[in-house]
Amino acid sequence: MRIALFITCVNDLAFPATGIAVTRILRRLGHTVEFPTEQTCCGQMHANTGYRAEAMPMVRNYVDVFDSYDAIVAPSGSCTAMIRDQYPSLHPPATSVAARTYELSELLVDVLGVTDVGAEFRETVTYHPTCHGLRLLRLGDRPLTLLRQVRGIKLVELGDAEECCGFGGTFALKNPDVSTAMLTDKCARVRDTGARVLAAADNSCLAHIGGGLDRHRSGVRAVHYAEILAETGATS
């Protein structure tokens, strides 16, 4: 099976560790992962902010770059949701490649049939299910299923977990007061858990919650769950 990594624009620029983690996990499981360098962005920010026409070239580029692969994995619930939920209606030729695009936990659990990726991570972790993974992709407990198999991890439940953190892409900039109010509550629930690590499937949401946690010097680290799954406890 030819697996391609769609890193997403935000991860490429600001969170390369997540892409490195995905690569390591898949290689450890014996798979070859390719990274077509012609990839750019899924176009979600443009489409969801009201610039669908400006998103279309990125949509077409995605099809050109990824259509030849058997499976495309993206370490982002919301970029995967953009592709699977919106591409078929925006650009019908994208229907097939959209259906072959998976969020990491879907690829691991549903396509590769793996729940134990051989990870070890000795920390107390709480997991925030991000909105598009939860309600558009219906990831359910796939990411948690993977995290539960991690050696040494202590998972603690997040209160009001399914409530949005207030990021919403350009919402955070257009509605800073409401966004901040939502963020404050999310950070409070995270801190209620006593966890030292907050994990989620989207670095954009994590940049928002993590940015709020850092602002208050909370001492809680926000990481993509792929980075936990990549840890083996061995010093690298």
Added chain:
Amino acid sequence: MNPPVAPATGGGRIRTPLPFPTAAKPAVADTQLRANLHRATRTIRAKRARVVDEVPDWEALRDAGSAIKADVQRRLPELLEQFEASATAAGATVHWARDAAEACRIVVALTRAAGADEVVKVKSMATQEIELNEALEAAGIAAYETDLAELIVQLGDDTPSHILVPAIHYNRAQIREIFQRRMADAPADLSDEPAALAEAARAHLRRRFLSARVAVSGANFAVADTGTLVVVESEGNGRMCLTLPETLISVVGVEKLLPTFTDLEVFLQLLPRSSTGERMNPYTSMWTGVTPGDGPQDVHIVLVDNGRSAVLADPVGRPALSCIRCSACLNVCPVYERAGGHAYGSVYPGPIGAILSPQLTGVADNASLPYASTLCGACYDVCPVKINIPEILVHLRQQAPHPPVERATMRVLSWVMRSPRRWAAALRLARAGAGPLGAYRERRTGARTLRRLPWPASAWTRSRDLPLPASQTFREWWGKQ
């Protein structure tokens, strides 16, 4: 053949006087309001979840509700004519109003013709939408709200902030204060116990019911094959208004139609569980024209368009007309919970308001509302008629006038990101450009983040640190493999 004419947009209380972010700012800062909303929305949310979970065929009911409403929208003109014929045959008089102003003129004229200078009102979104109370007052006719929450709002010289619970922004101490200040016959020792407040309102309203000659209502459903109107309420005040006065005037949005009486089977299951979290609705009143010697003998129905034909004309936005005003989407919305209903500037707040108000007025008149959402999708999950609210929000954002700076930024980004070569160069440039700053911040603070930036980035950094580009991009790491 005449060329097609664009349907008219609506008037009334459906426009935001202030952009949503501006109106939300004081609401978010109002600690009493935040506490009231937090408590109330979470209580109803939990109640709804309990009674929905116990229905084994809830998803099938949602599909049925959605399908019936889609059918109504496909053949609305035909069903409206069928409804008019059925209601007329049963003794009602049907009036047609193009917009809010015309609907108000009709109600004023009918009230005057009945020789009345006051009306009692059943809780109704349509009459709030067309600002009927204001129109009646201007014509010298007093309108008395009889729903407890609507009465509170009216006595407080306020406007409703929730579809189902218009006074959700008040707590019981505030309600007691309003009653003592504005209700002349309130007991001097009125407590803030809910039962005492309800009893005071009950005594106050009883006199109105007995003396009123004209009642004004809306309707939850209008049944085309029988000409029946249906009002679903919890308090019994509606039943009083619908049975005691001689004249009954019902203001009904044209989207309220159902094809057949049996379709009510679906909606009378969906509505109470979604709205109040009750298994069955307490007072369901149905009437079909005039019943000689029983109830109102002078029955009028005002069918209102007020922008609905414009909504109908848009196949993507059209499902907004399926809304049965249950409020489930408001109660789960994290934005509504923090901003409250008044921030939406329309009688229709929350997620449904964010898609309905801009469509009724034209998006340019309510341009901030499609953006008053994180697209988290909680609203779509609870909608009893499966309105895909996030999809319609995104659709309306395409029509919204865009700020010039934002438009320019988006176009440049699109130009860069459409080309793999330009995007790779931009990544290199951003990484290299931010490199020294990132290294400096890392040395000084231990993190590659910024804490304070000038406008417009200040909208982010006011409450969150901002990550800088990493010291190597992912593709640079990959290239070194």
